[in-house]
Amino acid sequence: MNNRIAKRRINKESATGIIFVAPALILLFVFLIIPFVLSLSYSFMDYNILKPDKKTFVGVANFIKLFHDKVFIKSIINTFVFEISVVPLQVCSALGLALLINRKMKGISVFRLAFFAPTVLSLVVVSILWSYIYNPNNGLLNAMLGMLGISAQPFLTSTKQAMACIVIMSAWQGCGFQMMIFLAGLQDIPDYLYEAAKVDGANKYQQFKNITLPGLKNITVFITLSIVISAFQLIVQPMMLTQGGPQNSTSTIVYQIYQTGYKFRNVGYGSAMAVVFTVLVLLIIMIQRSLTAKSNED
Known part of the structure; x- marks a missing residue:
């Protein structure tokens, strides 16, 4: 009986902690992790924002160009x-x-x-x-x-x-x-x-x-x-x-x-x-x- 009560209390505390942390994790995921992953993928492409249908994979060409960009x-x-x-x-x-x-x-x-x-x-x-x-x-x-x-x-x-x-x-x-x-x-x-x-x-x-x-x-x-x-x-x-x-x-x-x-x-x-x-x-x-x-x- 005591073990059940202790487990319920632990689960309740864990749920409370998740509820408080969730908004920060969601904001971190939406405004930091997703943009970084997208930027990493776009960095290997020739992509003009005005021509979203014409993305071309160029590999490391952008990075090579960077190190020659004065x-x-x-x-x-x-x-x-x-x-x-x-x-x-x-x-x-x-x-x-x-x-x-x-x-x-x-x-x-x-x-x-x-x-x-x-x-x-x-x-x-x-x-x-x-x-x-x-x-x-x-x-x-x-x-x-x-x-x-x-x-x-x-x-x-x-x-x-x-x-x-x-x-x-x-x-x-x-x-x-x-x-x-x-x-x-x-x-x-x-x-x-x-x-x-x-x-x-x-x-x-x-x-x-x-x-x-x-x-x-x-x-x-x-x-x-x-x-x-x-x-x-x-x-x-x-x-x-x-x-x-x-x-x-x-x-x-x-x-x-x-x-x-x-x-x-x-x-x-x-x-x-x-x-x-x-x-x-x-x-x-x-x-x-x-x-x-x-x-x-x-």
Whole structure:
């Protein structure tokens, strides 16, 4: 009798768990697994979305074409340049802002709100605002440089400056969210550690190095991983600010996928790009996981 009751309870709990998990699994299957399988199959075809009845199997021809496509190779390089540039800048900016607002003083909540506000805004809106700031003719930034006696800069119209402008704008827009996570981590570090360090004669730098940074280690790893993943999806900023130019200097992998698959309707070639992009992201995640595991062992 007791065994029957226990089995019924287990079955009831299992059914309840399945009911709660089912919506997430359905969404995962519909919006992730099915699209990936379709993209993988389309990547081996010559398929124009305007001519759905004329699909032609071409094998690995799309992938061979990719590795001879100078624009796509340039997009891969641009994506990694953005990644390498924005991750340390955004992490350091977020940590610096968190240290600034981690104080008990009157009016500090106003600064917390001001630093966090850009995160709430849409990237499209932020990009439009910064396009006026970066305007080479009558932009705000060139006006400020003129007051300092510095000549006007081309910014988004320069192949050397355009990506740097996007990096700065992206770090400014996103660091507010990471700042709040760092702030939670800072407030979780016990005060007695700093008090003991002061008694031992440690200065501010020594306290930061030996107490703050070790206390934020796991949070820093999490924030770094989240920025790395989101940075690979760069598309809105170059789309709104530069349209991938000048001379493809700000074109990224996701932007090329969008251009090829949706604008030029070449679904087969665009799907091959998406497959290569997925493989690159998986490789980066595996490398990061191995590095994180090694650091945790140390």
